Amino acid sequence: MNIPANLPASTAMKSTSPKVTIEVVARQAGVSKGLVSFALNNRPGVSPETRVRILQVAKDLGWKPSLRARSLSTQRSYALGLVIARNPDVLASDPFFPSFIAGVESILAPEGRALVLSVVPDEETELRTYRSLVADGRVDGVFVTDLRLNDARIPLLAELGLPAVTLGRPDGPSPFPAVTVDDTPGVMASVAHLATLGHRRIAHVAGSSTLLHGLRRREAFTAALREAGLPEGQTVETDFSVAAGSDATRRLLTQDRPPTAIVYANDPMAIAGLGMAHELGVRVPDELSITGYDDIDFCRYVYPPLTTVSAAPMVWGRSAASTLLALMESGSADDVDLPAARLVVRGSTAPPSGK
């Protein structure tokens, strides 16, 4: 009843790949662990020849330092975090994040950094999530998106000592670098475009004004009207969702003197508005002009194609990632101002009808 006595043989077979650690490399190169570590992280104190020899041995053995071990001793995780607190509906219809993340990844991957993503239902959970990301040491830094008025995350992250980059400039003081795309010119251009076409009753379907970009776009809208010498326009505040965009549009169009043009704070709402106009028998662009914001893929393919403001979330992602890495590297990083989004004129805008 002998258990195979030759078991060791099979074990021996595996001896081609016993885990190769820094210890093995050191022994093989005839030096100490510490020196291998020095050579790897090219720090001074290793003679050139020895350094070359160590690196060669490491390469020959196919050694990759263990991220886990390194994490424990350096107290860093080599990962960055993104916490998204959004109503699932809004999140789903807004292509901002997929593109933004693709941009972020394009920078992180070559650096061997990973992205830890959290999608949470509300702000309270959001703050808890940041705390636990830090407590667990899951990430070395985070992206702060969807800035809010008087954002509680700024002081929290400052308190936690977690490096961060904000997308856009917060309204209050912030110790973190901001990577910003100015919303104003795009909205201004939209309004100016409509004014030039001859519109005088222009309404705005705004996003949530607790969100800074919602607020900024709204302010830009108001300012643009003033600048164009037009009367104050109607503004309906929403939560940026498709459903809200649709409702707001119905509300605007079923009034006595409906607007001849509507400026939407994002594309999904504009597309929903387009649908609602159709439903109400209001022809676009003949009886109603519509502009969106973001230039999501759909814009080109709805009918009529949507005049909108072209943002570049992927570029934003790249820039934010670079900035965050720089911040962690050197302890400080400059604000970055990306080129403002530009108006793209398509078929959904035209001069107002005679009336």
Added chain:
Amino acid sequence: MNIPANLPASTAMKSTSPKVTIEVVARQAGVSKGLVSFALNNRPGVSPETRVRILQVAKDLGWKPSLRARSLSTQRSYALGLVIARNPDVLASDPFFPSFIAGVESILAPEGRALVLSVVPDEETELRTYRSLVADGRVDGVFVTDLRLNDARIPLLAELGLPAVTLGRPDGPSPFPAVTVDDTPGVMASVAHLATLGHRRIAHVAGSSTLLHGLRRREAFTAALREAGLPEGQTVETDFSVAAGSDATRRLLTQDRPPTAIVYANDPMAIAGLGMAHELGVRVPDELSITGYDDIDFCRYVYPPLTTVSAAPMVWGRSAASTLLALMESGSADDVDLPAARLVVRGSTAPPSGK
């Protein structure tokens, strides 16, 4: 020129929060590190009273075991991975992932697990990414989405020994549990619905047939036509993108005898198709009926609202996450078949016009 001699005092002030490790807890509770570890992971070999005392001390001291240290000794990361290889355009217009991820998170977060996300541009990078996630020990398991014909990821993950869950059943053998939503009934129902309305020339704008769900929907379409006793229908293969959906629609509608109904393999393409129909002056649903697949938020708000098949990516995410956790826990998990997606009839389908 004395440097403040009372510096130690300020140090003393900080003594309220010197990092509390398992060592500190052990000393405070008057036991060894090992025993604290046992108590924490409630394993046998600790007397009830001692266990309670240890846990109490841990709580009083606010001790949270270090994820990093634990990772090093257990060789696990307590994180799961999701690698998405998609053309950025397709990714951006498809709300599947945001919803799916929200579902996944709702399971992972309470378990203290994190999600590591990678978005990569192509399949080659995708495979490399899986390898490096494993090499770095970033994740303990992964989700495999967008299954392809003869998917190279299955053997790779098997070889790497990384636990995985596939979304849908692969075409070849797979050692991994599959969480599946059957595409067939939804497509069948769409076709049956159109046939019942009286349509006889029904076309299909299919997704990429290298993607299993693209292929399955296409097969279901063909089978459904046969079952309804209708002649073979036209099928145009695309890459699931909005642009391709638009092109395919133009191709179909500008023929001599265009179809009276089009079944799209996903909603974004259907919405693009709707736009193209408008552009070509083809009235929907009077002259052309349209169905989509997924029931994304937009469907309800375009005009006419889109008849589509309602999938539930959030539920899928929850189920996939649970299955993956179970697999890692117990070493095996059963396949899960989620309720098939159901047809939702809205305004984009109607009996064909007289002609």
Added chain:
DNA sequence: TAGCCTCTCTAAACCGGTTCAGTTTGGGTC
């Protein structure tokens, strides 16, 4: 030739947990 400095390198501690071999304690059996 002693003294000193610099450069290269080693040994050991450290990060903070888990795990396992082995010791102590107490109760039960004969």
Added chain:
DNA sequence: GACCCAAACTGAACCGGTTTAGAGAGGCTA
């Protein structure tokens, strides 16, 4: 009272890196 055994617990090794104090060797100065 001797023996055995299980339960409770300890101490040390271990995971695989980084970091630091200090040892040795060699060159330069006086």
